[in-house]
Amino acid sequence: MKKLIVLCTTLFIHSLLLPSALAQDTKTALVPLPSIDDFSRGKDGWSFALGAGIEYETAYEGSDEFGLELEPAGGLQWRRGNDVFYWVGEAIGWRGLRADTWLFEALVGFDEGRAESDSKKGYLDGLGESDEGFELVLQSRRAFAADWRYWLVGRVVTGGNGNLGLFGVGRRFGEKFDGSGSEVNIVAVFHDSKYANKDFGITAEQSAASGLAATDMGGGFRSIGINYNYRHYVNDNWQIYGEALYEHFSSAVRKSPIARGDFEAEVGIGFIYVF
Structure with a gap:
């Protein structure tokens, strides 16, 4: 899924709430969330x-x-009003803001497999x-107010390897509305049997070759996760970002011989550099 990422990045916790009117006057990002790349500067x-x-x-x-792994960052975007089309890494997609409190997103990405x-x-x-393959990701966030201080989030990932979904809540920290600051999301994750077996299932043939017990996974609750995103604008061109993720697997997932750990984690x- 795609899936818990901050290498000693300090958690900046700011709890000042700004009026919605001020948010509208100063907001240049499509939505003021550090997890959403926006290089448009409001244009x-x-x-x-x-x-x-x-x-x-x-x-x-x-x-x-x-x-440790080195990853590229950044991307190409085209913005018109409250719609942004983008290409980043192995994904191409669209996101759009509606009624100041709804953010919709659709993207096609490539799953490199294992x-x-x-x-x-x-x-x-x-x-x-x-198997490698393409996946369709559909996501929406519903903010409780135009300042995007709190929101609900839902996501569906679907493709040839099955389906995964999550639902959760988020909280933004910080005073600015340009996409800098930090945010935290807590989510519950579910998968169908096909998606579960992609990561944790073991067929009879695989069992014979590996010596691991054959495992046929069922669908249902997969994990509970928390992720943190941080973004700081050093100047007009340079940004520094940090991410951290922790996902704790359900008891059903932990029964798979592939699950040697109870969790997945990433920092x-x-x-x-914005051109």
Whole structure:
């Protein structure tokens, strides 16, 4: 899913509430959320940003191995009013703001799957490689007010490897409305049996090759997660961002021999230059 990311990034907790009128006067981002990239500076037309980050993350779903990975950041965007079309990494999508309190998003992304080599300790030997493929992600957020201090979030991920959904709540910290500051989301995650078996299932053939017990996963509750996003504008061009994520798996998921850990975790930090 895609899935808990802040390399020693300090949690900046600000609780000042600004009036909605002031929010409308000073807001340049589509929505003032650090988790939403917006390089437009409030202007219509094209915008472009480029950067990189480093992440310390779980090697694969259910792994107890961790490693560092360099990730590109930034992307290409085109904005017109309250609509933004974007291309970032292996995803292309659209997001739109409606009635100041509804944010809708749709994107098509590429899932790289899982390889046996993802486990340096050989825990995936014999399981083969899981299928790569494209996924459709549909998401909406409903703010309680135009200042986007609190909101509800829902997301559906669907594709050839099954379906995943989440529902949760979020809270924004900080005083600015330009997309800087920090936010926290708490979500409950659910999957169908096909998606569950993609990450945690073991077929009879895989069992014979790996020595792990055959496992047929059912659908239902997958995990509870919390993620944190931080963004700071150093100047007009440079941004620093941080992310942290923790996802605790359900008891059903933890019964899979692939789930060597009870959780997935990820922390990262990076820089973006806006042209």
